[in-house]
Amino acid sequence: MNSLTSKIPNPNPSSLSPAVISSTAAAANSGSTACCSCRHQRRKCVSGCALAPYFPAGEEANFENAHRIFGVAKILRILELVAPDQRAAAMRAVIFHANARSRDPAGGCTRLISDMQRHIDRARAELHRINQQINCFEMQMAAAAANTLSDGAALDWGC
Ligand SMILES: [Zn+2]
Numbered sequence: 793m794n795s796l797t798s799k800i801p802n803p804n805p806s807s808l809s810p811a812v813i814s815s816t817a818a819a820a821n822s823g824s825t826a827c828c829s830c831r832h833q834r835r836k837c838v839s840g841c842a843l844a845p846y847f848p849a850g851e852e853a854n855f856e857n858a859h860r861i862f863g864v865a866k867i868l869r870i871l872e873l874v875a876p877d878q879r880a881a882a883m884r885a886v887i888f889h890a891n892a893r894s895r896d897p898a899g900g901c902t903r904l905i906s907d908m909q910r911h912i913d914r915a916r917a918e919l920h921r922i923n924q925q926i927n928c929f930e931m932q933m934a935a936a937a938a939n940t941l942s943d944g945a946a947l948d949w950g951c
Contacts, residue, residue, distance in 0.1 A: 827841055828843075829841075843864070843871075845883075846880070870886060932951065
């Protein structure tokens with residue numbers, strides 16, 4: 793079970809780990825606060841930059857992966873298409889998809905989904921087997937309580 797759990801990828805790789813937070817802080821302290829997109833395009837990052845909230849300085853890997861898969865124009869188009877309250881979720885999905893594709897160029901998110909589906913199927917099968925055992929043990933206990941074992945010998949219920 794632990795080996796399976798350890799293989800499940802972090803469902804939210806864009807969450808700020810301490811390393812990312814420290815690198816973000818380092819970038820801020822160095823005076824370079826341009827977002828990754830503006831830095832990539834070598835332009836000044838103005839307040840109100842559409843991509844700055846999602847690709848702040850210090851998160852170059854997220855931007856590079858997203859840029860490689862989608863491109864800046866398409867990311868901006870996605871932001872335009874979704875409602876404002878859905879933009880953060882859309883950008884998390886873009887970053888997750890891009891990072892998954894970067895880690896696994898052939899499988900990407902599809903392999904993650906199929907791996908998780910197999911994990912769910914195995915867990916469901918184990919749950920079914922355990923429920924069958926519980927039912928069997930409960931029937932044994934009920935039979936013992938009713939003293940239905942005529943000769944007192946334990947029957948093999950196959951639990
Ligand atoms: Zn910017």
